[in-house]
Every structure is written in structure tokens, then in C-alpha cells.
Amino acid sequence: MNADIGIAGKEAPLLLALIQQGQCTNSLELEILQIHGLWLNSEDRKTLIASKKLLLLRQSLNSDLATVAAILATQQIYQQAWSKIVVAQLNDAAARNDIHALSEQISLLGCGATAVLLQSNNALLSPSDFKEVESFVFGQGAEQSASYPKLLRALSTGAALKNKVHDSSLLSLSSIEPATDITTFWQARRLIELPKIEGSKQVCDYHLNGLVLIPSNDLDDKQTIDWLVHNPWAYLLAQIIYTQDMWRSEQISGGLALEIEPSQIKHFMQPSEVQVVITTIAGHEVSCGSLAELILRILETLDIHLLSPLKHKQQIEKINAAISPVIGLMIQAKVWQFIEGSSKDIPQYKTHINFDRIPTSRIGSIYFARPGKRIAAAIREQAENWANELVGTQR
16 A cells, blocks of 8 residues: 555544543454554454554653643654644744744654654645544644644654554464454453443453453352453453462572551451562562552563553553452452461461362363463563562662
């Protein structure tokens, strides 16, 4: 496809869906953007799935539509049309001898200034041929003053994208098949939604659903495994508590504890924050940080990425808040257990006695222990690395 043709107005909403929902219907017109590595293809090439690069792009910008605009700005036809408008605005500032405005605008352009310079003799402050697209991404035509800051940001970010091309056309992702091996869920390059316990369960063929359904009371072994398998956040939290148990059973130095402040005892079903405490092989007990921080480290190791526009620090805060009620469901399902202990003990969570035997049962081995080895290894690796990093900084 000729890159000069660009993508039409109907593709902009598809890009928005890709950013917000993590996937969208494929379109032949979008293939010209493949070189930027912003998505993967489904195996049947009918669906586009957001990549880590797209998530990071969104997290660096102010809004979903600003991200769409930046992607459009990688295309020559939009880049040229919008650069002509910027030239006209810069000429106006120069005519007014407004040095501050000129400096600020050129700074915002960043590496997009090169494309603008090429249009220095083509200033044009009038409606372009892309009113439909511009109304969608900017809220009005690109020539309008309200669009100007957005235009500068789009050209700057678009130029940076063009400088870092990455052809992901050969990368594909298989769909999640609930009836088959659980490893299809936790495949590298998948996305995972933020956890939630309310709302409807969306059909997610290619990424992990965030909704955790409330478990029934008195689950048997099969029902417990089924609940974990079909609720990815519950499955991950179960793997963390299982790894803690396996680590303890080795009877060597080191271990993982999930603690809460004594003031949180009354709120153990929905704690404000769970603290991760790691004991290293060398015997150092290190209070590393929150459970959300450990989870993000685990996901990064698994090459699974949080479907969120939030930056890293905000992701930690959001996950801590979102998994709080999920912990209550883990206790209700008798996977986690809260141990208050004596007045000298730190309140903490451990494996529930009912769940303790399940991973070694036939169904638990097939659907939890064996397919979860990669997850358990990532949990152990990141727990140890995190503690050792902090011990190193304290020396």
C-alpha cells in the first residue's frame, strides 16, 4: 500500500478502540502503520492486539485521542498538512516578535521540527482535507487555535515514532482457549486488564480479563481450580501464595511473607495495602514494598502488560486499591488464609489449609502446578531480585 495515501477517517476510531480496549478489527488501511510495532496480529489476521510499545506511547501522552493523533502524524500526508499550519502559526509569532511563544512552540515540536522546516515556504492556516479525522482527534479542524498545542504534540511524538521503526508484521498472538491448556492464558505479550470485582465480563479473545467473579461457598477441588483458571487475577494471587508455601517447604534460608499493619487487622478481608517482606538466602529480612509492586515486576518478567493509560507509579496505587477486595474473595474461596497470630506476630496471609493439598492433586497438577511453573519461577525470581537490589542499596 502506498504510504502517501494515508489512513482514512474510518480507521481513527479503530485506533482508539485498540488503545482503549487492547484490540480492534484489522483493516488493510492500517497495514501501513505496521512498521511502528504498535500491535500484534491475531493468528487469523482478523484482529489487531495492542503491543507494549503502544501502551507505553499512551502512558506518555495526556489522552487516548492524543495517542491517535500521534500515530496519524507518522503519515506523510498528515505530517505535511499539519506542518504547513504550524509554519503559519510560527510566522505569526515571528511577525509579532513574540520570542517567548516561538521558543515554547519550537521546544514542543521536538524532533517534529524537521518536518515543519521542510514546509517553511508553504505556510497555510486554512482547513485541510482531513476535517473528519481532525474533528475526531482534536475536536475541531487542525487550523483552529484550540488544536494548536495538540498539533505540536502530535507532530513531535509522531516524528519520534518514525525514528524508531520496528516491523512486528511477523508477530502474532493466539486466542485464549478456556477449554485447553491454561498456558494459553499466560502467553507472553498478552495484556491484562486492571482487577475489578463488579461489572460484566467482557469477551476477551486475546487478553486477560480483569473481572474476578465472586466464588460460591464451599467449593470442591474442581470448582476451586475452575474459579482460579477463569479469573486470571485470582490465579495469579493463588500462584503467589503457592510460591510462598513451596519456598517455606524447602526448609532453607529465604522466604516470602505477605504482611499487613496491625491497624489493618479488622480490615483483613480488604486491606489498604499488603506489604511484601522477603528473607534472602543470606538471611536478610527486607521489607520490599507493596504487593502491587511485586505483581508489576512479575508481569514484566512474564512479558504480560497492564492494559492501562496510567504511568508506573499510578499503576501501583491503582492495583493496590483494586486487588484489596479480591483478597477477600481469595479468603472466601479458601485459597488464602489470614493469620493474626499473637501480639508479637505480624499479621499476614498464608495458604489456606483447604487449598494446601489441591496443587498436588491430579486436577491441581494439570491446571495449576504444572502450567503455572513459569509464573511461579517469575514470582520467586522477582522476589529474590527485589530483596537483593534493596540490600545492595543499603550497604
